[in-house]
Amino acid sequence: MSSSPPRPSLVIVGAGPRGTGVIERIAANASELYAGTGLDIHLVDPHPPGAGRVWREAQSPLLWMNSHAEDVTMFTDDTVTMDGPVRPGPTLHEWAGIDGRTFTDRRLQGAYLRWVHERAVAALPPGVIVHHHARRAVRVSGPREGRQQVWLADRPHPLLADLVLLTLGHLDAELDDEQRALVSYAKEHGLVHLPPEFTADSDLGALAPGEPVLVRGFGLAFVDLMVLLTEGRGGRYEGDEEGAGDGQVTYVPSGREPVLYVGSRRGVPYHSKIGYDFDGERPPLPRFLGPAEVDALLARPDGFDFRRDVWPLVAKELGFAHYHRLFSAHPGRTVMDWTDFEEKYAAGDAGERAALAEAAVPDPADRLDLAVLDRPLTGVRYASHEAAQQGLREYVERDLIRRHDPAHSPDLAVFLGLLSVYGQLVRLGDIGPWWHGFFSYLASGPPGPRLRQLRALSRAGVVRFVGADMAVAAEDGVFRASSPSVPGWSVTTRALVEARLPQPTVERARDSLLRELHADGAAATPDGLLAVDPADGRVLDRAGRPHPRRFALGPHTDGRGAGAFTRPRTGGPAFRQNDATARALLLFLRSLGERAAA
The missing domain is CATH 3.50.50.60 (FAD/NAD(P)-binding domain)
Structure with missing residues (x-):
C-alpha cells in the first residue's frame, strides 16, 4: 500500500513584523499561485507572533515608538511596485483610533502587530495551517535538493520543511x-x-x-x-x-x-523627528538616483565603491529634493529662476553645484551642506566642560525649533529624498554601515x-x-x-x-542558527551580513548560487531596509521584498505538488 505524500511544509524562523509581513503576502498571493492540498506553516520564535521580541507587549510603557502613529503601516498600497495584489489595511493610528501625530508606546504597537498577524493568518486559504513553536531554532540542515530539517532548542526531533525562511530581526552578538x-x-x-x-x-x-x-x-x-x-x-x-x-x-x-x-x-x-506635514508640490523623486542608475552600478564589471560611485549620486539626489522644495515653497529666499537653476544643477559636478547654490540662495542657512549636517561639531571647541553643556543645550534647542517650523520645509523634502534613496540602495546589497548610520541620524531620530x-x-x-x-x-x-x-x-x-545595538554579523551572532548556516556554506558580505539574492531573498552560497530551499529577509541580510516599518504611500521596499519572497515560496510549493502528482 502506497502512503500519501507528506503535506507541504514551510518553516519561518522569526515571528516579528517581517515574518508576519510574509504571511500576509502568502495569503494575498495564494489564490493565484497555490492550489495545493494544504500547507503547514511552522512559525518558530520564543516571543509572541506579530510583535516578536522588540515590539512585545510585555515591556515598559515608558518606551515609545519612534514614528508618528500615522507613519506606521503593515499593509500595501498602490505605490508599492510588486507582482502581487494590494491588500489595504489600517495604519497604526487608524487601527487604534488615536491622533495620527501621536508617538505611541511600544506596547500598543505590539498589540497592533498581534492583530495584523491574526488577520493575516485568518486570510490564508482553507487547509493552510499556522503552528507556533515558542522555541529557538538552533540549526538548519538538509540537502540542497531535498527536505530541510530545522532543529529547535530542547527538542530531539527536527521540523521537516520543504522551504525555510529566516526573518530573524535584530540579533544579539558575541563580543568583539x-x-x-x-x-x-x-x-x-x-x-x-x-x-x-x-x-x-x-x-x-x-x-x-x-x-x-x-x-x-x-x-x-x-x-x-x-x-x-x-x-x-x-x-x-x-x-x-x-x-x-x-x-x-x-x-x-x-x-x-x-x-x-x-x-x-x-x-x-x-536629529529630532520633523513635527509638521508636507503640503504643496513634492519633489519628483527619484531624479538622479533611480532604477537606471542602480542598474548601471550593478552592471559595472569592476564593481562599485560606495564613496566614489554611489555617494555622489545620493548627495545630488538629496540636494535636488532640498532645492526643489526651497524654490517651490519659499521662492522669496532665492534669486534665480527654478528652470535655470535645475538645468545647471543637473549638469554640474559637486563643486559647480555648491557654487550654483551660493549664487542662487543668499542665506547660507537655506543651503544644504551634508558634511556639516553629518558632523556639526567639527572644529568646535569649548573653553570648559560647563561651556560645552550650555553650547550643546543650545544646539538641541535650535534643532527642535527648526524641525518643528514649516519655514524650514526643505528639511522634510530631504527626508523624503532619504526614503527614496534607501528604496534604491537596497538593491545594491551590502554597502557598508556608514550609510545606515547617516540615514538613521538624519531620518530616524527621536x-x-x-x-x-x-x-x-x-x-x-x-x-x-x-x-x-x-x-x-x-x-x-x-x-x-x-x-x-x-x-x-x-x-x-x-x-x-x-548604548547601541550590536552589528548583525553571521560570524558573531549569539544565536547559533546563523553561525551554523554560515559554516554550512552560506555566504557573508565583507561586513558580515548574510548574502541573499536581491530578487527573492534566497540565501547565496560562497559561489554565488541561490539555495533552492533557504530564504532570508531582514537586518541580518544584505537586503536590509530602512527602519522597522513603512510609511504609507512611500513605495515600501520591504513590502516589495516580502511579496517577491512569498511568491517564490508559493511557486516552489506549487511545482513540488505538480511533480508529486505527475
Missing part, C-alpha cells in the same frame, strides 16, 4: 575583541560594563543612584537608556513636553538616577518631546555631554573619557554602557 577586553577589565577592577544590546533587556540595576556612568552612543538606544534611568526610576517632568523648542520642561529627580556622561563620534543626538526631556535632564545635571570623537580608555582601575570638543578635560567613572 574590544568588548571582551572591556568585560575582562571590568571584572578585574570591580567595575560595571554593559555591552551593546537591546536596551529594554539590559540589566540596569548595577548602575547606582548618583554614580557617574559613561555612555558611549547618542542614538535611539541612548534615548531608551535615558528614559529607563530617569522616569523609570521615579523622576518626572513638569511643563509642556509636547511643544517644539520654545518652551521649558523641568525635570524633578527622584534621587535614584545615576549621572550619565554621554558622547559619541558626532557628539550630538540624532520624537521632539524626548529631546525636550534631554535638555531638561542636562539642566538638572542628570545628563552631561562629553562631546564629539569621544575617546574611551580603560586605565588606572577606571574608565576615562575625553573629547577634543573640550580640550584638556576628562571624566573618570566606574561604569560604562555601550
Whole structure:
C-alpha cells in the first residue's frame, strides 16, 4: 500500500513584523499561485507572533515608538511596485483610533502587530495551517535538493520543511575583541560594563543612584537608556513636553538616577523627528538616483565603491529634493529662476553645484551642506566642560525649533529624498554601515518631546555631554573619557554602557542558527551580513548560487531596509521584498505538488 505524500511544509524562523509581513503576502498571493492540498506553516520564535521580541507587549510603557502613529503601516498600497495584489489595511493610528501625530508606546504597537498577524493568518486559504513553536531554532540542515530539517532548542526531533525562511530581526552578538577586553577589565577592577544590546533587556540595576556612568552612543538606544534611568526610576517632568523648542520642561529627580556622561563620534543626538506635514508640490523623486542608475552600478564589471560611485549620486539626489522644495515653497529666499537653476544643477559636478547654490540662495542657512549636517561639531571647541553643556543645550534647542517650523520645509523634502534613496540602495546589497548610520541620524531620530526631556535632564545635571570623537580608555582601575570638543578635560567613572545595538554579523551572532548556516556554506558580505539574492531573498552560497530551499529577509541580510516599518504611500521596499519572497515560496510549493502528482 502506497502512503500519501507528506503535506507541504514551510518553516519561518522569526515571528516579528517581517515574518508576519510574509504571511500576509502568502495569503494575498495564494489564490493565484497555490492550489495545493494544504500547507503547514511552522512559525518558530520564543516571543509572541506579530510583535516578536522588540515590539512585545510585555515591556515598559515608558518606551515609545519612534514614528508618528500615522507613519506606521503593515499593509500595501498602490505605490508599492510588486507582482502581487494590494491588500489595504489600517495604519497604526487608524487601527487604534488615536491622533495620527501621536508617538505611541511600544506596547500598543505590539498589540497592533498581534492583530495584523491574526488577520493575516485568518486570510490564508482553507487547509493552510499556522503552528507556533515558542522555541529557538538552533540549526538548519538538509540537502540542497531535498527536505530541510530545522532543529529547535530542547527538542530531539527536527521540523521537516520543504522551504525555510529566516526573518530573524535584530540579533544579539558575541563580543568583539574590544568588548571582551572591556568585560575582562571590568571584572578585574570591580567595575560595571554593559555591552551593546537591546536596551529594554539590559540589566540596569548595577548602575547606582548618583554614580557617574559613561555612555558611549547618542542614538535611539541612548534615548531608551535615558528614559529607563530617569522616569523609570521615579523622576518626572513638569511643563509642556509636547511643544517644539520654545518652551521649558523641568525635570524633578527622584534621587535614584545615576549621572550619565554621554558622547559619541558626532557628539550630538540624532536629529529630532520633523513635527509638521508636507503640503504643496513634492519633489519628483527619484531624479538622479533611480532604477537606471542602480542598474548601471550593478552592471559595472569592476564593481562599485560606495564613496566614489554611489555617494555622489545620493548627495545630488538629496540636494535636488532640498532645492526643489526651497524654490517651490519659499521662492522669496532665492534669486534665480527654478528652470535655470535645475538645468545647471543637473549638469554640474559637486563643486559647480555648491557654487550654483551660493549664487542662487543668499542665506547660507537655506543651503544644504551634508558634511556639516553629518558632523556639526567639527572644529568646535569649548573653553570648559560647563561651556560645552550650555553650547550643546543650545544646539538641541535650535534643532527642535527648526524641525518643528514649516519655514524650514526643505528639511522634510530631504527626508523624503532619504526614503527614496534607501528604496534604491537596497538593491545594491551590502554597502557598508556608514550609510545606515547617516540615514538613521538624519531620518530616524527621536520624537521632539524626548529631546525636550534631554535638555531638561542636562539642566538638572542628570545628563552631561562629553562631546564629539569621544575617546574611551580603560586605565588606572577606571574608565576615562575625553573629547577634543573640550580640550584638556576628562571624566573618570566606574561604569560604562555601550548604548547601541550590536552589528548583525553571521560570524558573531549569539544565536547559533546563523553561525551554523554560515559554516554550512552560506555566504557573508565583507561586513558580515548574510548574502541573499536581491530578487527573492534566497540565501547565496560562497559561489554565488541561490539555495533552492533557504530564504532570508531582514537586518541580518544584505537586503536590509530602512527602519522597522513603512510609511504609507512611500513605495515600501520591504513590502516589495516580502511579496517577491512569498511568491517564490508559493511557486516552489506549487511545482513540488505538480511533480508529486505527475
